[in-house]
Every structure is written in C-alpha cells, then in structure tokens.
Amino acid sequence: QKEVEQDPGPLSVPEGAIVSLNCTYSNSAFQYFMWYRQYSRKGPELLMYTYSSGNKEDGRFTAQVDKSSKYISLFIRDSQPSDSATYLCAGGKEAGNNRKLIWGLGTSLAVNP
C-alpha cells in the first residue's frame, strides 16, 4: 500500500461547481500535509498546507485534515477554467534535515467553461 493514495481522475466539472479532491494516507507519522497544483508542463506549486486536524481556508480553497480516518481533502469553491490542473497531495514527516514529502499520484481536474 502506498503511503499516500489519491485517485488520479480525471475529474471534469462545469465552471462554478464545488470541487472535492481527496487523499488517504497510511502513515501515522505524517505531521503536516500539503496540496500542490501542477499545470501542464510546469513544476508543482504550493497551494496550501495544514499541520493538524481541521479546516484551513484561503480564498476559494479549503484544506481539511481528518487524522482519525487518515483522510485529507481540498475543496475548491466557484471553480474556474484556470483551476484546470493536476492537484497533488503530500504528507510530510520528520523534522530537521531528514524531512521529506511523500506524494500522492495527483488528481487531474478539468473545469469546463
């Protein structure tokens, strides 16, 4: 079992829809979680991160972590065609020099005008 599991999609939604992107993880040692967005032929860029259970909101984006069920979500409200990209979740573990991110496979999202 991969440490971070993510449905690769593709997910196709109409403009204005609420999008829910999800990951599950198996490693209880993860101490923080990140969502990155990757446009086609570009490098990933950070969208949001969370340390613990609960919600974190930034504009149209909400990240949610449920440590009891090992489930992380990213919600996009009022989705726009410019949100069309691959969304990667990642779990982070270990402090200091040995820190690294374990990545999900990414979910491909298409928002149709």
Next chain:
Amino acid sequence: DTAVSQTPKYLVTQMGNDKSIKCEQNLGHDTMYWYKQDSKKFLKIMFSYNNKELIINETVPNRFSPKSPDKAHLNLHINSLELGDSAVYFCASSPGVAGYQETQYFGPGTRLLVL
C-alpha cells in the same frame, strides 16, 4: 527573476549515453532536491542536499550522481542512460532548517527522452 531554474528543458539522447542536468536557485535556500516524475505523474524524491551535504539518498541506481558545488546549485549526472530513465526531472528548493514545515519551490522540469 526565475527562482529555480533548470537546464536543459528538453533532452533527447540515445541509450548508453551520459548526460547532466543543472539546477540553480536564487532564493537563498539551504536545501535542494531532485525528483523524478514518470509518465503516470508520480513524483518520487531521488536526492536532497542541505548546504552542499547529501541528506536524502533514496533507492536510486548508482548511475545517478548528484553534485552540489555550492548551496545555490545542484546538478544531476546520469551515466549509461536507459529507456526507463525517460521522465521529467524536477529540481526543487526549500528554506532549510528554519521552521518545521517547508514549502518546496519547484523548477520548470527537464524532459528527458532516452531512445
């Protein structure tokens, strides 16, 4: 103004050749990484360096050798290229030991195709 840059952007080469990819960051970060992203988009860490010192060395064939001449540069040399090495290679950097969670900043990627 590019924060993390990589050269070349595209690399097409024959099996058995040796090639290098270069990475530079102008963010003043202490930590740099090499990732491999395969055709299924899976992003896998290969190496990381902190202030020129190798700190993460994942299970990678020893045909891959990273080199960090200074903390702003991390190069990747690949010997005896194989078909399975075809992928997109991303360089990334992060601030270093300050703080617990660290945002990684990625370069644009180098698309390697081995024929």
